[in-house]
Amino acid sequence: MADDSSRKRKVRGRKIRSDRSRKESRQAKKKLARKSSNGTSSSSAQSGDGPLSAPEAVAPDPFIETDAVASLRSRITGWLEAEKPVHLIGPTGCGKTALALSAAAERGRPVVWINGDESVDTAALVGANAGGERYKETDQFVGGVSKKTEVVRERWVDNPLSVAVREGATLVYNEFSRSDPSAHNVLLSVFEEGVLERPGKRGEDRTIDVHPEFRAIFTSNDVEYAGVHRQQDALLDRFVGVHIDYYDEETEREIVKSHVDLSDEDIAAIVAKTRTLRDELDLVVGTRAAITAAKGLAVFDGQRNGDGDGEPDEFDDELLTDVFMDVLAPKIAGEGPEDVSQLRTQIAESV
Structure with missing residues (x-):
């Protein structure tokens, strides 16, 4: 009998394969559209x-x-x-x-x-001369006399x-x-x-x-x-x-759901936490951040709080803090360790 960690790996693998399959399907559709x-x-x-x-x-x-x-x-x-x-x-x-x-x-x-x-x-928008075409013409119409002419034509490329x-x-x-x-x-x-x-x-x-x-x-x-x-x-x-501003909560949930294979309850929780962080942090926390966080949590799907209350298990608080920290940390890249520590504290309190 496989242990619990093995089951978690299989669940995670299934979600990754499903995500990749959907991505490959979208790419194939676009390639077909270009051809046809x-x-x-x-x-x-x-x-x-x-x-x-x-x-x-x-x-x-x-x-x-x-x-x-x-x-x-x-x-x-x-x-x-x-x-x-x-x-x-x-x-x-x-x-x-x-x-x-x-x-x-x-x-x-x-x-x-x-x-x-x-x-x-301006050239990157409208175009520019992309070098010249150079060739030689030889005229030997008169015996014993060779006349050579070099012709250069500019080659224009539209941008x-x-x-x-x-x-x-x-x-x-x-x-x-x-x-x-x-x-x-x-x-x-x-x-x-x-x-x-x-x-x-x-x-x-x-x-x-x-x-x-x-x-x-x-x-x-x-x-x-x-x-x-x-x-x-x-x-x-x-x-x-x-x-354009951030969409309403329902629209954000639908957008995140279209990118990640998670339950409606998980998607709702991730979007709600993203919107809370958007209000509380002095950082830009967009819908893209919610999508990225959801993709990370789909990979770490096995880490849940099993409190035995009969309700769907929630993600572990520490995991949520880690994931949102990883998603938002690039926005304070180059700042001091105190700012990093402060950001983590704010995320943890919000979670």
Whole structure:
């Protein structure tokens, strides 16, 4: 007869295998969508090559759609239909990116993704010369005379913004406010005159007329976050801003449940503790933290309080403290041991 620890290992293994199976299934669906996508305006969207992606390939999976989520997405798609760029603003871990991708996929147009950071400049958005093509021509038309001519042609490569405006794609610009504001000057003419200028490009095709189906969704953390830049008012004035906060408790439970194989009672307890820590700690404790904590607790599922009261066994308090400490400790990385000790004390008291 197997001992109790063996049974716990089997339970833990089953949960891990189940989680992996669901993940592999989602990846297979997205891969199939990339191969079989049709109705897009570019062959690169169908093949998965280049910055264009088929809408089916970027749609978040899993994606929970409660009334609160559907209402927010409806606002976003409504503004897109009104031909306005939408700026989603809110704390980290509240689901801005998933919401943006879901709204983009719902349009049924190709999607172009940009991730903002300090290295993004104008060239990273619109394109640049990627070296030259050099070759020689030899003319021996006259006997005994050899004439050689060296020809150099510049090779221009379009980057995501140029591709999106030309193909009528939905641009999803994640972490928009982490990029230098000077990189975004080119967006002013896109949203005002319907023309994209490509600095460094010569000739008549220096500009691209913006496709009538082009739309843009931007996501940003609140301005108090480290590494966030205040963007120019002239550009922000052309956006509509939709502020996103953490969802209601029911929605958070459904989101966590879609990622982890745990009982409804366990999910409810984890979400409740996450929301309590969110209120009590001077840290950002997002829905992502609840998902991570739930995944950890699914692995350590065998450690329960068996108090014999006939009710479902709860997770051990010390285990809960350890798991939430591990999830939230990176937020105070680099601070002193007293801060680490204080955080653990606050989590333990809350648990």
